[in-house]
Amino acid sequence: MPLLRRSKGRAEGWLARVETLLEAERAQLPLWVPVALGAGICAWFALPTPQSWIAWVMAWLGIALAIGVIARGGRLAQVLAAASVLLAAGCLLVWAKAMLVGAPPLAHAAVVDLTAQVRSVDPLAARSLIRLDLSPVDRPDLPERVRVNAKPEEVPTGLVAGDRIAVRARLMPPAPQALPGGYDYAERAYFDGIGASGRALGSVQLVAASGGGPGLRERLAAHIATRLSGGEKAIAITLATGDQNGISEADAEAMRRSGLAHLLSISGLHVSALISGVIFLVYRLLALSQRLALHWPIILIAACAGAAAGIGYTLLTGAQVPTVRSCIAALLVIGGLALGREAISLRLIATGALFVMLFWPDAVVGPSFQMSFAAVTAIVALYEYPPARALFEPREESRLRRFARHGAVLLVTGLTVEIVLAPIALAHFHRAGLLGAGANMIAIPLTSFVVMPAEALALLLDVVGLGAPAWWVVGSALRLLLGVAHLVAAQPYATMAVPVGGDGAFVLTMAGFLWMMLWHGRVRWLGAPLAVIGLALTLTAPEADLLVTADGRHVALHMPGGGMALLRDRAGDYVRDALAEAAAYEGEFAALAETDGADCSPDLCEVILPVPATEPVHLLVTRSSLRLPWEDMVAACARADLAIADRLLPRGCTPRWIKLDRPVLSRMGGVLIMLKDRRVIGGRDPRDRHPWLVRASSPRF
Template sequence: MESWLEAERDQLPLWLPVALGGGVAAWFVLPNSSAWHAALLGAAALALLALAASSAGSRAARVAAIGSIAFAVGLALVWLQAETAAAPVLARPAIATFSGRVEAMNALPARGLVRLRLGDLEWLDRRPPRAPLQVRVNVAEEDVPAGLLPGTRISLRARLMPPPPPAVPGAYDFARVAWFSGIGATGRALGPPEILSGAVAGEPFRARLSRHIQHNLEGSAGGIAAALATGDTGGIEEPDQEAMRRSGLAHLLSVSGLHITAVVGLTMLLAARLLALNMRLALTGRVPLIAAATAAVTALGYTWLTGSEVPTIRSCIAALLVLAAMAMGREALTLRLVATGALVVLLLWPESLAGPSFQLSFAAVTAIIALAEHPAVRRWFAPREESWGRRLLRNGGSLLLTGAIVEVALMPIAVFHFHKAGIYGALANIVAIPLTTFVVMPLEALALLFDTTGLGAPFWWLTGQGLSLLLWIARTTAAAPGAVAALPAMPAGAFALMVGGGLWLALWRTRWRRIGLIPVAVGALWALATPPPDLLVTGDGRHLGVRLADGRVALLRDRAGDYARDMLAENGGSDAEPVLLSDQGAARCSRDLCRVDLPVGDRTWRVLATRSAYLVPVGALIQACRNADIVVSERRLPRRCTPRWLRLDREMLARTGGVAISLSTGRVDTVIRPGDAHPWVLAGMPILPGRSTNRWRKDEQPTFRPEKAFSPLPAGLRPANQE
């Protein structure tokens, strides 16, 4: 081991942010403070053991000790961040009248909404239980009063909801995101807000620039142009956003490495050419240094302008390190640069590790640089004396290989978070990335520059043509047969194996790196072998998704919203448009009840679900329950409603959250894990009688007791998990 570590000594620092991120990930995975304390003590014990048992100069002992300490620091950091972010969370839905100061304002013209974040709240009528300190409210575009700016104090009436947890296992967890953002409720305004006092400062430059761009370019083209300049994606219509996601081009909408590179490169080029006109500067050799400093200032300004999101900050840090390395005459693009950026982001925002933005951003850059540093790849694509045709083919092959490797690296992350993976993304990016970097962004910069003299119209027209071509590529790729592979929710263990194996492959340099292929293959096979759930029940009991024999998902309610339809289809592993359960031959539905028979293996399961708020006669409901294996309802069912296996009514779903059921194995997965004491989970629990606070003791935490919901299983079926 010492010999191997000696051979890999240049790669060892790359594992420091991995160990730090491992501690952060452990905090999210482990359920409660007892487990967190145990992990911290275990890491400290391992560090002390490594130091005590090591001989003098042992590199393995130092690696184990430093890695354990970094693991403990990561866990402690995210735990501290969660405690620091603690704020009241609304206990239950409420309609309230209140006043607040606009802290952030985000226009969503594609949806006809303006999203406001309000703080410094004062409740003008009855104070809701666990009144939040900050809320996020959507206001219809036509209801926005003139003069509404950040800093303005307004009053409004709104319907507020607690930040929603995942609707079903594997879905997006907005409650976790809201907790770290300090948002205690979300909702929609019921009518136009009233301005009580004006803003101290004028409209932010970012908002004015975004509006100016969308004024010159209409539709999704203007939304994409605004996203490239300010990071504001609210002007992109939803069908085009979906096309960008399906075609693998969604990364172009998030300001990250590609955009920072284009801005820094263009700035350095212009600055160097202009400074070289000065004879004294050109002869002293200071032109590259001054050009690099100018590019660094531009990178910082662009990061601030685009909202300082995590991918942008990561890219800005990387760009500054590259510029510093160039100024010192060192090699710039290395994995140490990526590791430094990851370390800075994790130290400042450890909770960002759980989001797809951080994972996708660092995975892509790590894959690109690890590929470029491989000796064989360097030999294949190194510059050499050759004809322009062979050079063009070599450069095209380099782009294609890079795109393919990036797609492979990002596929597990995309499937884990979005349950979809693009197939033709590498091909689409070969055209889309150069088009965006070398055509659209420079033209947009020229249009903004010439707008200062009123001569920007020709450049806006050219920018619009480039963006129209980009949208055509996205729509064509997304509509191609087999463009997207849809998979159900990936097990967390399979995802961890693929991520760990991928890091092992990318960060080591000796032949032992190939061992990483084993966990990658095991994780991939595990994910592919995981069957999609046969039933999906949302946490409120209103929506039921039934997977049909042909792979489509049938919905219980005829009027399910777009979010519910898309979410149930994605988590059911289907890319097809959901269908109505009432239209299926195996279902018998009335306005109030729906019964469906599902053949699975050698058994037919009968599922009964309520589909309206009207009460069914008790006698008929009880008899229907006894003839069913599973009963689902958004309201509390009578005690004598005893199905043959499982009852999921309002009372039980309040304890479990959304539920995914695999009938072939009897596996039942729930959103709320037994013993889960993460702060956003506890904050979302109902207030117990006689309490008015969101502080919970351990003996007050509701627990899911399976015997309350499950009847004895049918013969020959044993549940794998009754959480």
């Protein structure tokens, strides 16, 4: 009994301390609303089956009900009950959207002749293709929206949205992830309403013209193309219209490696720069009139003009989710100014995140949502931290000291953002920039204060034919921007690459960062160990010895002497890039058939793979689509520890360790194999029943 009383006393003391902490941090509690709702959304993507989604919802609602029945009041009970309801609501929210607006994928690949209405025409300059977004006409057997790539010479000149065409095309279900940690186009296409994608087989025929000309975006892009040339032309078009398709692969890669790729996505930086510029210009013009300055709320009028400009820019650039998200945040800032409230705060960011989750819950698992909100949250949290605020606040000082302090502010802010964004970049792209903070110190001011104002002025002056000087400024500034990108990207330590790791390290890291950013008191530092452990696990993730794509056609393996070998040496650039990214490999792939220890015929490869401190592994892998004699295949399997095939292997094929044929690999979303531990890591749960997945049949031997 004394022991029981002491335990009860300790528990009551602990609860009292938690209640005191929550009371002191009560102003921060609403910031966790989008976090809990987002966690519920992520759970729907992570859990494999409808039964598990139902179990998740019922479990959290049951916890909320139990807390309501058992708890005797207090802020802790309220927080736990609210969090439980939000965790259940997030799962239900994205599940409801998937049922209501998702586009079921095409059941299987097919060659079809179709008549379709053109939704959009997008040139893909880097790939020398034109992407047609189509709505098939009178084809109930096809999805309502498909994408078809065609060569430029196969597409009628002047084709615009609204035209009706006829085309023969090979359509396929949108491709799921090919490797663990890879990009899942099928998931994105499902929520975007795209049910199939493919390639035109022959010329695209114009059946009926809509009578309309190019849209505003197309006309604006064409106009800019007449004023600039080279890489700066493509980036100027991107900043004005949001169309990135004209950027060359070399420039795009340089922007990515230098940490400047965010400048190519129309988001907070661009929308804020435009709105701020409009507000400043309108306010200054109105202030020229004494009557208006004294009797009219000119700051409110200027803010309304800026809001209108932001909405128009969002619509012009295609109203993509990142742009809409940034516009909403900017409108909230303007609303705060109009109401006399603090314009930028963590509550404002939480409100914007909550708004996006309610209308686009599927965006939560994408890198765009995560990076944009993580970056702005890190900046605001940094500026609210008292020591940082003391550095950032204006003061009486010499120009030299002010310039140095502003440079320090930019550097500290850039480093903070880089640290917070690194785990997101590593989780989605397996690569993060190391020199981005320095590059952004030049690129962000250059883009915000030179490029965008000068481009807007040039377009305005072109109305009266006087835009040439402004276009010279735009071109010069963009050449400088590209020069910085290529210079930084060329440095040997511009980026850091890590192999694919588990989701647990990413969740742990981001939980630690959120804990540090959303609390105010000393309790915030409890998140630091979580973030450090998560980053350490990410950076020390073991390299896989073998990587196998979901279709079983492509196998990459680390060779004993260093380097990597590829089963099919004629694999395209996309496959090579995906394998190199997943393996954090930056060299050239050798041909497996030409490496030591490999015995390859046109149909099969048998490879002896040495494994430290254990027996070598005998690998058998198919490398052609020809039908093989059953007896020979069974005998080869008996000699192998591991058999990999891009087809259904016969039942008699029984390798000593594991058999990975096309059906198994397709269900697992590709695999990573650690030979020493005899461990196989799949890209997804084989039980996965998310609605964008298609179960494909496989050929037999």
